[in-house]
Amino acid sequence: MDVILLQLLNGLDKGGAYALIALGLTLIFGTLGVVNFAHGALFMLGAFCAVTFNKFLSLEKVVLDPTKTTAWGTPMEVRTPYVEAYLGDFGAWVLNYSVPMSILLAIPVMLIIGFAMERGLIKHFYNRPHADQILVTFGLAIVLQEIIKSIYGANPIPQLAPSAVSGAADVGAFLGFDPGVIVYPFWRMVYLGFAGLVIAAVFAFLQFTTFGMVVRAGMADRETVGLLGINIERRFTIVFAIAAVVAGVAGVMYTPILPPDYHIGMDFLVLSFVVVVVGGMGSLPGAVAAGFLLGILQSFASMNEVKAILPGIDQIIIYLVAVVILLVRPRGLLGRKGVMES
Amino acid sequence: MTSNPTPTRDLAVFVIFAAAVLTMPIWLAPIGAAYPDLLQKFAIYGLFATGFNLLFGLTGYLSFGHAAFLGVGSYTAVWGFKLLGMNPVPAAAMAIVTSGLFAWLIGYVSLRRSGIYFSILTLAFAQMSYNLAYSVLTPITNGETGLRVLQSDPRIFDTAAQSGGPLVSTLFGIEMSGYPGFYFCATFLILGFLVAQRIFRSPFGTMLRAVKSNQNRMNYTGLNPRPYTLAVFVISGMYAGLAGALLCITDPLAGAERMQWTASGEVVLMTILGGVGTLLGPILGAGIIKYFENIFSAFNEHILQDIFSFLPEALQGPVVSISGLFVGEGWHLTLGVLFMIIVILLPGGIMEGVGRITSMVKGGSRKKHQHQTAPAE
Incomplete structure (x- = not known):
């Protein structure tokens, strides 16, 4: 029981990341009808917003302290980040919370990138075949990740979670199991909560605002909405930007769990596409459900007991599930009728 | 070229193509591409792209997992060497059969769906093969180290002289590296081209x-x-398998990174760059990409400074540092940009560009032949 619970928890945070990326992909596909292979790159850009923010904050002032000497006899260098030097305790606090704080940077940056991408590139591909859309966004993903690689290098750059939540919680003891059996890092819990919050916000936005209502109407029948005199394209551009922000903040918050490198996006993209297809092309609840489901399945498949029976299952479980789902339920788990059926 | 194919014209194209491939060491010398390693790559990836184009160009099914067949072909070829000896012919034959079977399995499942679902299914299968090759199948694939031929392998058909000699593939006593290796690959490329041409013109091709x-x-x-x-799909997989085998025949080492999905992306790129649905396009695209990959990755700061030395001092610095992003390590950036430009501006690839220019020269009286790449839906 405790083992199952532990795996469930382990799967949830990865599932959260899948769900967030898949949500954005589905939004874009449902509104613009574009298959965006560059969505993983947006996740990666978000992660590098956090890296940039942290780099910027930890610019250091070097002062020689003549009263102390190092082992070599030279005066000791005292390094203090500028923010700490100027802002004192508040600066130290900001530096400590750099990962969650960089969301503030990531949101405007991702909005601009999303907006520019849609207006500059995707717009011209509405009426082109899906194969062309896949190819051009694939090209864009390569370009984005190579730019990041040339700036930040090819090595993963670890980011630290704020010290208040950097430890691990003994969830098991809390729920009445033996202490020390189910230990779960605080930050993953934060991520899970954050993912839930973002998902809820996106759904609330679509469900309870007039803007969201128009977007939903546009997803269902674009032409009629256009005939009613609504400029649906402009709203879809904003939806694209929102999807980019969702992917970006998902990337920001994921950095303490997995140190980002330039191809982190590609790794997530392939899986997210599988998630979208399993959930049902164009179905938002489907994408979220499938994201968590596949995350949990993957974590169960990496249990030693399971691997002993089916070696290597942890490597392929997601793809295997996708193949089976596509063949027995062509529309995906919660797919709508008439969306990309063939 | 596809506007009015007649048997005579096809024959002429084939003869010119064969002659051009066999004389590559001569006419590629001026641009510095006439050394055997690169020529082998031209031939091998040309073959791979031709096979991919049979599927994507004719049926519009965009497979994102073709590298899996390349990888399977490579592994089979190395196993062929290990078990049967260093003769390239049985290794190539084994690779074709295995990758054909593998393609049949994957195709049987994937082809139940079309459009983007087909792309994702093939991608899923390729990623599965890649992950398995790295983890559980290590006894067969030798995991991260890569599979290579060892002196202690059985190699039952090797003669005593061969088994003591260096571990390179040999046919009739000729080592399959350098120029002999290139001509071996070129033979297969020409044969592959002929088969592709026949398929394009056959009732089967029309059906596709x-x-x-x-x-x-x-x-x-x-x-x-x-x-x-x-x-x-199976034929296309066999082409890929043969290409994988040829990679191992010229250099007997197989690694799982050949199966990664970026490798599948590369063959898509070659085909698109050259021209989807044309016979010569994919081979041209493969050649161009491999050529520039080779040239551009070798560039460094010093070479760039030499090139831009004609510029005034103030301009030289920024120009060198900006263009430095696109060469050497950053070659993939160039590739990505090139890829986007081609998809945006010239969906028919270089062959369409050539077609446009010829029709412009001829006064534009003839109607252009459009190559649209609509997905099968």
Whole structure:
């Protein structure tokens, strides 16, 4: 029981990341009808917003302290980040919370990138075949990740979670199991909560605002909405930007769990596409459900007991599930009728 | 070129093509590409792209997992060497058969769906093969280290002289590296081109084009497209397997990174760059990409400074540092940019560009032949 619970928890945070990326992909596909292979790159850009923010904050002032000497006899260098030097305790606090704080940077940056991408590139591909859309966004993903690689290098750059939540919680003891059996890092819990919050916000936005209502109407029948005199394209551009922000903040918050490198996006993209297809092309609840489901399945498949029976299952479980789902339920788990059926 | 194919014209194209391939060491010398390693790559990836184009160009099914067949071909070829000896012919034959079987398995499942679902299914299968090759299948694939031939392997058909000699593939006592290796690959490229040309002109090819243009109508006329698409998928997989085997024949080492999905992306890129659905396009695209990959990755700061030395001092610095992003390590950036430009501006690839220029020269009186790449839906 405790083992199952532990795996469930382990799967949830990865599932959260899948769900967030898949949500954005589905939004874009449902509104613009574009298959965006560059969505993983947006996740990666978000992660590098956090890296940039942290780099910027930890610019250091070097002062020689003549009263102390190092082992070599030279005066000791005292390094203090500028923010700490100027802002004192508040600066130290900001530096400590750099990962969650960089969301503030990531949101405007991702909005601009999303907006520019849609207006500059995707717009011209509405009426082109899906194969062309896949190819051009694939090209864009390569370009984005190579730019990041040339700036930040090819090595993963670890980011630290704020010290208040950097430890691990003994969830098991809390729920009445033996202490020390189910230990779960605080930050993953934060991520899970954050993912839930973002998902809820996106759904609330679509469900309870007039803007969201128009977007939903546009997803269902674009032409009629256009005939009613609504400029649906402009709203879809904003939806694209929102999807980019969702992917970006998902990337920001994921950095303490997995140190980002330039191809982190590609790794997530392939899986997210599988998630979208399993959930049902164009179905938002489907994408979220499938994201968590596949995350949990993957974590169960990496249990030693399971691997002993089916070696290597942890490597392929997601793809295997996708193949089976596509063949027995062509529309995906919660797919709508008439969306990309063939 | 596809506007009015006649048997005589096809024959002429084939003869010119064969002559051009065999004389590559001569006419590529001025641009510095006439050394055997690169020429082998031209031939091998040309073959790979030709096979991919049979599937994507004719039926419109965009496979994102073709590298899996390349990898399977490579592994089979190395196992062929290990078990049967260093003769390239049985290794190549084994690779074709295995990758064909593998393609049949994957195709049987994937071809139940079309459009983007097909792309994702093939991608899923390729990623599965890649992950398995790295983890559980290590006894067969030797995991991260890569599979290579060892002196202690059985190699039952090798003579005593061979088994003591260096571990390179040999045919009739000629080592399959350098120029002999290139001519060996070139032979297969020419054969592959001939087969592709025949398929393009055959009733089978027409049937495949019908799948691309309107599958529904095909169904209504009482034809089942599945056997045709499956057949071409298997053929295409065999081409990839053969290309993988040739990679190992010229250099007997197989690694799992050949199966990664970026490798599948590369072959898509070659085909698109050259021209989807044309016979020569994919080979041209493969050649261009491999050529520039080789040239550009070798560039460094010093070479760039030499090139831009004609510029005034103030301009030289920024120009060198900006163009430095695109060469050497950053070669993939160039590739990505090139790829986007081609898809945006010239969906028919270089062959369409050539077509446009010829029709412009001829006064534009003839109607252009458009190569649209609509997915099969």
